[in-house]
Amino acid sequence: MRDPYEILGVEKTASLDDIRKSYRKLAKKFHPDLNPGNKKAEEQFKEVSSAYDLLSDADKRARFDRGEIDATGAERPRQRFYKDFAEDSDHVYTDASGFEDFATGDDLFAEILRRQAHARANAPGPDMHYRLAVDFLDAVNGGTMRLGVPDGGTLEVKIPAGIADGQVLRLRGKGGPGRGSGKAGDALVEVAIKPHRFFTREGDDIHVELPITLSEAVLGGEVPVPTPTGPVMMRVPKNSNTGATLRLKGKGVRRHGGGHGDELVRLKVMLPPAPDPELEKFAAGWQAGKSYDPRRDMQP
Amino acid sequence: MTISRQEFLLRASLDEGTLEAWVAEEWLIPSGTAAEPAFTDADIARAALIRDLKHDLDVNDPGIGVILSLLDQVHGLRRTLADLLRDMRERDRGAPHTQDVPD
Numbered sequence: 001m002r003d004p005y006e007i008l009g010v011e012k013t014a015s016l017d018d019i020r021k022s023y024r025k026l027a028k029k030f031h032p033d034l035n036p037g038n039k040k041a042e043e044q045f046k047e048v049s050s051a052y053d054l055l056s057d058a059d060k061r062a063r064f065d066r067g068e069i070d071a072t073g074a075e076r077p078r079q080r081f082y083k084d085f086a087e088d089s090d091h092v093y094t095d096a097s098g099f100e101d102f103a104t105g106d107d108l109f110a111e112i113l114r115r116q117a118h119a120r121a122n123a124p125g126p127d128m129h130y131r132l133a134v135d136f137l138d139a140v141n142g143g144t145m146r147l148g149v150p151d152g153g154t155l156e157v158k159i160p161a162g163i164a165d166g167q168v169l170r171l172r173g174k175g176g177p178g179r180g181s182g183k184a185g186d187a188l189v190e191v192a193i194k195p196h197r198f199f200t201r202e203g204d205d206i207h208v209e210l211p212i213t214l215s216e217a218v219l220g221g222e223v224p225v226p227t228p229t230g231p232v233m234m235r236v237p238k239n240s241n242t243g244a245t246l247r248l249k250g251k252g253v254r255r256h257g258g259g260h261g262d263e264l265v266r267l268k269v270m271l272p273p274a275p276d277p278e279l280e281k282f283a284a285g286w287q288a289g290k291s292y293d294p295r296r297d298m299q300p
Numbered sequence: 301m302t303i304s305r306q307e308f309l310l311r312a313s314l315d316e317g318t319l320e321a322w323v324a325e326e327w328l329i330p331s332g333t334a335a336e337p338a339f340t341d342a343d344i345a346r347a348a349l350i351r352d353l354k355h356d357l358d359v360n361d362p363g364i365g366v367i368l369s370l371l372d373q374v375h376g377l378r379r380t381l382a383d384l385l386r387d388m389r390e391r392d393r394g395a396p397h398t399q400d401v402p403d
Contacts, residue, residue: 028357033349034367036374082349085342086375087382092329093346094379095372112383126302126331126338150336176302176332 004051004064004071012065016056023052036083122180130189132157136196139163140206140228140253147189157189162204162254165193199228204253204261209268212236214279217269227251227263234265242269302331302338312347322350325361327368 005012008022026048028034035041054071055061063069086094102109132147142161146154155174163169168190175185193201200207210225220238224231227248234246244267252261272279283289303311308330309319322328323337327350332338353359353367 024356024358027352031352031357033352033371036371036378080341080345082342082345082371083375085340085345086371087379088342092331093342093368093372093375095369095376108387109380109384112380112387116380116383126340128302128338151333176338 002047002071004054007047007051008055010055016058019052019055023048023056027052032081033083036086042081120179122182123178124182125176125178125185127185128175128187130155130187131192132189133192133194134159134163135194136199136201137228139165139191139193140201142254149187155187155189159191162256163191163193165191167191198226201253204255206252206261206263207266208263209266211268211270212240214269214271217241217267225263225265228253236267240267240269242267302340305330305337305339308339308343312344314347322347325365327364 005014008019008026010018010022014022027045030041030045030048032038032042032045051071053060054064060069064071088094128149130147130149132145134145135143138145138159140162142163143159145157145159147157149155155171157169157171159169168188171187171189173184174187177184198208206228208226210223212223216223216236217240218238220236220240222233223236225234225248229251232248232251234248236246246265246267248263248265250260251263254260305319308314309316314322319328323330328339328343328346330337330339330343350364350368353364354361359367
């Protein structure tokens with residue numbers, strides 16, 4: 001980058017006021033939005049505004065003067081200029097009414113103006129963005145939900161079975177209205193799945209922790225298990241421990257390509273809520289219960 | 301693609317009062333309804349231009365209105381010129397030019 005003083009055309013001793021004045025003059029000349037279509041002006045404006053950023057900051061200017069920093073890297077990050085959007089057909093600002101007097105009768109120019117007016121009058125509507133909180137089970141099983149929209153109406157949203165958190169549903173034609181014969185925009189609905197009391201979900205699989213009694217754990221047997229589609233009976237094998245996980249095939253979430261995930265049931269052995277004299281008596285006299293070490297794996 | 305008023309204020313670094321004043325001047329024309337206005341990337345860039353004019357270039361309010369109106373006409377003119385040139389080139393190549401579809 002060139003010397004910032006040179007770019008702004010000021011002396012090394014120039015006051016901040018002089019720098020500002022000079023910048024203002026050059027910016028008026030080179031601002032890209034005041035020079036649409038002029039690539040060179042855009043480059044010059046970048047140079048001028050970077051130089052100004054450097055010299056208008058007393059601290060940076062002092063460090064530059066002492067040679068501690070150079071002028072590179074001072075490039076100003078900048079959002080896109082208005083001119084980059086101004087010629088799009090679908091916004092309200094561009095005004096082509098100022099030269100209708102050129103168009104006489106049925107010539108090419110008149111036709112182009114007509115076509116532009118048609119495009120403006122029939123611009124498509126904007127897409128609208130929404131967020132919808134969906135119950136855990138509705139997300140798994142599918143369902144229909146209502147979504148309040150800003151104009152006071154409601155949108156009916158069909159939730160496909162197996163939808164994932166963060167997925168976006170596109171409702172064609174349910175966005176902002178188009179102008180004239182322009183098509184309406186779409187409604188884009190981002191789905192946020194609410195947590196469930198005892199189910200959790202990992203991909204296509206449902207996880208649940210199932211409390212069982214001591215007798216069920218020791219003796220095994222049939223126990224009812226909740227699944228997203230209702231309770232089913234499951235066989236718990238004899239001598240099932242806390243942490244043992246049983247798989248219910250096909251009781252998980254519907255897969256995108258077909259089929260279902262599984263439900264994984266993690267057993268949790270629960271003692272009765274109140275102390276039980278009979279159980280205490282049994283445990284006290286139970287010799288084998290004192291001879292195994294459940295903490296064997298925790299030895300240092 | 302549109303964004304809400306809140307997101308627009310954030311991305312354009314504007315405060316409520318300034319936005320209201322600029323909309324009242326018709327320097328910015330949001331789409332959507334008055335209760336639920338919607339903004340585009342073009343509106344963000346236009347707000348940046350207005351800020352440059354006001355603060356960097358020291359243009360006063362009536363001047364900003366005049367500049368925006370003339371700029372909008374320049375862009376209309378540029379687009380029409382671009383359309384015209386494209387049409388002429390297509391005709392030169394003998395290609396059928398774009399037909400206007402009646403409603």
